[in-house]
């Protein structure tokens with residue numbers, strides 16, 4: 001059975017759509033350059049309704065200690081998704097500072113991009129394989145870019161992993177079939193405009209995942 005994360009939620013309606021649709025993970029993007037940015041205090045108020053129903057994930061990009069402390073104390077996420085250039089040593093500090101589990105996003109284009117996977121064995125609860133963003137992108141994720149899903153085939157991985165990047169209701173069945181992903185993550189593929197989540201698309205995505 002494949003489990004899903006709906007990322008970049010900013011409203012009660014869309015968070016409820018994710019929870020009612022059976023999302024196992026729900027994500028708050030705390031990154032000011034993102035159209036999905038939500039400040040920690042706002043996220044804490046919104047995501048309280050998800051506690052105990054789905055794992056709450058804070059998506060952060062190269063966060064400093066001040067932001068980590070704020071997110072850890074105020075939002076109290078189950079997991080922190082590190083989507084920047086964090087090292088395994090920094091990820092260990094993030095866990096110690098916040099008490100949250102760790103999802104480490106790794107940008108993938110070719111076979112060579114899997115070289116760092118073994119370094120994460122003792123540090124990350126989950127690895128998340130996302131496409132490398134296009135050249136010049138101001139965002140490291142959330143841009144709807146995908147990579148060759150067949151790169152995931154026959155790959156020994158240390159932790160339960162997410163497939164991400166360019167997933168949407170129309171391609172998720174094929175993506176799971178080709179990649180064998182146990183966990184999938186979507187952001188822009190369930191939006192009607194950048195940063196605007198669509199409850200119907202969220203339902204369609206989760207329904208397709210449940211059939212995968």
Ligand SMILES: O=C(O)c1ccccc1N[C@@H]1O[C@H](COP(=O)(O)O)[C@@H](O)[C@H]1O
Nearest residue numbers: 007034141142143144164165166187188
């Ligand atoms: O969604 C964002 O705005 C974002 C910003 C900064 C880092 C990561 C972000 N989202 C993550 O990107 C991937 C793929 O997103 P998409 O489905 O291709 O739009 C996903 O893991 C999101 O969590």
